[in-house]
Amino acid sequence: MRNLLVFILALGTMSTMVATPSEAQRRRASEFVDLSLLVDTNYPCTWPTGFPMFQIRPFKAIGPASIYNVDVLQIDGNTGTQIDVPPHSIPRPGTNLQWEGKLGLEYTHKTLPFKFVGEACVIDITELLDTGEPGVSPLILVDHVRKWEAQNRELGPGDVVLFKSGYSDLYYKPYPEGYHFIAGCLDKKFSGWPDPTPETMDYLGKKGVWHVGVDSPSIGPIPDLGEPVHYAGLKHGQIFTESATNLSKLPTTGAFYCCMGPRHTDGPYGEGRSFAIQPGELATRLIASARAKRAIDLSVVLSSELPVTWPGRETGSHRHPYLKVDFLYAANLDLYHHTHMMDPMAGTHLVTPSYSLPKKGFKNSSYSTEVQSWLRDYETLYGRRGSSDTTVEQIPLSQTAGNLRVIDVTGLVGSVPADTLPASPMIRPEHVSAFEAKHGTLSANEVVVFRTGHIDRTFKPAPDDSACMVDPLSGASEGWPAVSPDTIELLSRRGIKCVGIDAPTLGGVDARNEAFVNWLIASSGMVSVEFLHNLGAIPEDSTPYFLFAPIRINHAHGSPGRAIVLY
Numbered sequence: 001m002r003n004l005l006v007f008i009l010a011l012g013t014m015s016t017m018v019a020t021p022s023e024a025q026r027r028r029a030s031e032f033v034d035l036s037l038l039v040d041t042n043y044p045c046t047w048p049t050g051f052p053m054f055q056i057r058p059f060k061a062i063g064p065a066s067i068y069n070v071d072v073l074q075i076d077g078n079t080g081t082q083i084d085v086p087p088h089s090i091p092r093p094g095t096n097l098q099w100e101g102k103l104g105l106e107y108t109h110k111t112l113p114f115k116f117v118g119e120a121c122v123i124d125i126t127e128l129l130d131t132g133e134p135g136v137s138p139l140i141l142v143d144h145v146r147k148w149e150a151q152n153r154e155l156g157p158g159d160v161v162l163f164k165s166g167y168s169d170l171y172y173k174p175y176p177e178g179y180h181f182i183a184g185c186l187d188k189k190f191s192g193w194p195d196p197t198p199e200t201m202d203y204l205g206k207k208g209v210w211h212v213g214v215d216s217p218s219i220g221p222i223p224d225l226g227e228p229v230h231y232a233g234l235k236h237g238q239i240f241t242e243s244a245t246n247l248s249k250l251p252t253t254g255a256f257y258c259c260m261g262p263r264h265t266d267g268p269y270g271e272g273r274s275f276a277i278q279p280g281e282l283a284t285r286l287i288a289s290a291r292a293k294r295a296i297d298l299s300v301v302l303s304s305e306l307p308v309t310w311p312g313r314e315t316g317s318h319r320h321p322y323l324k325v326d327f328l329y330a331a332n333l334d335l336y337h338h339t340h341m342m343d344p345m346a347g348t349h350l351v352t353p354s355y356s357l358p359k360k361g362f363k364n365s366s367y368s369t370e371v372q373s374w375l376r377d378y379e380t381l382y383g384r385r386g387s388s389d390t391t392v393e394q395i396p397l398s399q400t401a402g403n404l405r406v407i408d409v410t411g412l413v414g415s416v417p418a419d420t421l422p423a424s425p426m427i428r429p430e431h432v433s434a435f436e437a438k439h440g441t442l443s444a445n446e447v448v449v450f451r452t453g454h455i456d457r458t459f460k461p462a463p464d465d466s467a468c469m470v471d472p473l474s475g476a477s478e479g480w481p482a483v484s485p486d487t488i489e490l491l492s493r494r495g496i497k498c499v500g501i502d503a504p505t506l507g508g509v510d511a512r513n514e515a516f517v518n519w520l521i522a523s524s525g526m527v528s529v530e531f532l533h534n535l536g537a538i539p540e541d542s543t544p545y546f547l548f549a550p551i552r553i554n555h556a557h558g559s560p561g562r563a564i565v566l567y
Contacts, residue, residue: 028445029398031282033255035244035274037172038393039080040554044178047078047217049186050328052339054079056556059320059343062358063366067515069355069557072320076339077108077269080552083261084219084240085111087268087333089230095334099231104333106237108267109302113260113295113564115210115239118160119287120257120276122250123148128194129165135188137221140196142203152252157208158291160257164247165194168215172245182217195221198232205236213241213259213274227332244274254279256286260549260562262347264340265303265324268333273549273561275397286545289566296544298502298532298563299348302340305461307468308347308531310504313511319343344558348531350550352395353388353522355557356515360387374512378519382485386523392556397549399497399527402447404546404565406535407435410453412481422472424479424508429490444495447546454480454503455533472509482508485516492524498548500529500563532563542567 039045039054046053055074060066085108091097092104123145128138140163149155171181184190193216201219204212212219212233219233219240220226233240241259261272277283289295302308304322312318320343326336345351364375379385412425427450436442458467471477480503491499499506499521506521506528507514521528529548538544544567550559 029396031278031280032396032398032401033246033249033276033278034397034552035246035276036081036272036552037168037243037245038552038554039075039271042174043172044175044181044183045080046076048183051076051078051337052325052327056553062362064368067356067367067371068518070319071344071557072341073344073553073556074339074341075271075551077264077267077271079271081241081243081245081259081272081274082269083108083259083272084230084234084242084269085267086234086237089227089234091333097332097334099235103234103237107265108261108270109263109265111239112293113297114290114293116260116564117256117258117286117290117295117566118158118211119253119290120162120250120255121152121155121159122162122164122247122252124164125194126164126166129167129170130191132191134190135185135192135223137192137195137225139221140194140200142197142200145200145203155204155207155209157210158287159209160211160213161204161209162213162241162244162247162250162257163194163196163215165215166248167193168243168245169248185222192222193217195219195225196229197221198225198228201229201233201238205233205238210237211239211241211259213244215244215247216242218242241272241274250276251279254283256283256290258547258549260564261551262560262562263297263299263301265301268335271551273551275549286566289545294567296534296537296565296567298534298565299561300455300459300531300533302347302560303461306459307465307470309343310345311470311473313473319345322346342560344553344556344560345530346560348529348561348563350392350395350400350548350559350561351518351521351528351530352392352557353386353390353525353527355522356518357386357388357522359389362387371515374515378516382489382516382520385519388522391554392550392559393552393554395527395550400447400529400548400550402445402498402546404538404544405439405442405446405448406451406538407432407448408451409481410451413453414478416478421477422475422479422509424472424482424510424513427481427483427487429484429486432487432490442491442494442496445497447498447500448491448496449500449502449532449535449546450481450483451535452481452501452503453536455531456502456536459533469504479509480504482506482510482513483517484513485520488517488520488524488526492520492526497526498529499526500532502532502535503530505530529563538565539567
């Protein structure tokens with residue numbers, strides 16, 4: 001009788017579960033400003049001089065052969081809004097090249113997380129827009145910075161200097177208009193984009209500014225100052241945001257800024273996601289954490305030598321392996337530029353509603369017979385499974401951010417009898433209730449992450465990589481702790497919109513449980529962040545704030561990204 005009542009009630013309330021956000025959620029979302037370009041094959045999102053262009057293609061679609069929508073990405077670090085780190089222009093020690101040094105080893109996977117964040121200090125240089133000769137950048141001088149300081153305050157550590165020209169707002173468009181954005185300038189058809197001089201970057205570096213951003217395709221002026229400008233800032237250990245947008249939506253000071261991206265091994269640059277939080281109590285709190293360098297990285301390193309890609313439960317059911325593909329030798333750095341081919345769910349990643357939910361009009365009879373039986377059981381217990389076309393670019397950044405509540409379930413490890421494998425210990429509502437009894441009730445819009453310790457224990461390079469996913473899935477070892485659907489139901493009632501885990505998936509090694517969990521998360525209007533690690537590094541007496549930034553890929557059903565905590 002209980003199941004029947006749940007089913008009847010759910011039929012009447014499902015539309016509410018996936019309805020438009022509440023007024024409180026809309027107000028919260030308005031604090032966040034997305035400053036990132038849309039990554040799309042129809043836009044000029046990749047540097048056009050010989051770099052492999054961005055591609056996304058469907059690998060599997062929901063239907064007879066798959067319960068999920070799965071994509072394959074080819075993405076280069078010079079795509080969309082992006083991050084440069086010191087090895088972009090500083091050779092590693094031992095190369096005997098000009099400018100070599102220890103900073104040449106600070107690749108994207110080693111960037112200290114405090115460098116991603118700080119107070120946005122917006123310097124308006126719109127007067128320079130389109131004032132250069134064809135193929136020549138108008139230059140941002142030290143005087144522009146000094147004038148800003150005279151009118152506002154002196155710059156220093158913890159500030160993120162953002163040069164606002166309006167260039168990307170005006171020229172980042174679909175093709176053919178998108179030709180203007182980069183290629184048209186390189187072909188000397190249009191004025192170059194505004195950019196700082198080497199002296200300007202050196203001035204900021206000596207001030208202790210550790211992050212500089214521009215809303216142009218590169219922080220390097222064309223035609224011939226690109227490398228000198230990069231080096232002038234990177235030699236101070238700075239990082240850069242390139243191709244930001246929407247900077248006009250920020251005040252001169254007071255907003256919190258962040259730009260971060262996946263932890264690609266040995267990346268001298270990388271695709272990123274840039275955003276800000278408007279001035280207020282939250283921004284002030286996060287800026288203070290940034291200035292004090294109180295930041296912790298919760299993302300795993302991406303490498304073809306590490307177990308970052310889903311291996312599948314049966315032969316042939318694996319996802320596209322994570323590949324680093326070298327393509328262009330840079331003599332000034334003694335390394336190859338590279339692109340990546342990968343499953344969007346590789347490593348630390350976002351799971352969208354459309355990953356597991358089909359679009360409206362989908363016929364459930366299109367599922368395999370086994371999945372149809374799972375769905376009947378699911379809908380009897382939890383109500384009608386929803387539908388969705390919500391992909392990555394539609395997920396508000398406010399949904400993957402919030403005060404963090406870490407629920408420690410490491411005590412479940414080792415609790416499954418060996419003769420029942422493959423199986424996962426289950427994280428049940430009583431574990432959440434016990435946490436709340438000790439630490440206080442969960443509140444709406446907090447981010448809940450379950451700490452299992454699985455990734456910390458098993459994330460190792462080959463040949464010791466099977467313990468992470470292959471052995472648990474095959475039954476050679478216990479599965480990582482899995483969340484039960486009833487637990488997701490409880491979190492949804494609490495108003496939680498983002499849930500995460502330091503394990504490969506929330507659903508564990510059992511395919512049926514995984515389906516139930518994904519369906520319920522998505523049908524409840526929630527999203528999930530999986531494959532986190534390092535949760536034990538968060539101080540117990542702190543008030544951590546969680547930030548996850550997926551790459552803004554158009555029509556993607558999932559996305560790699562970076563998760564950090566400020567405390």
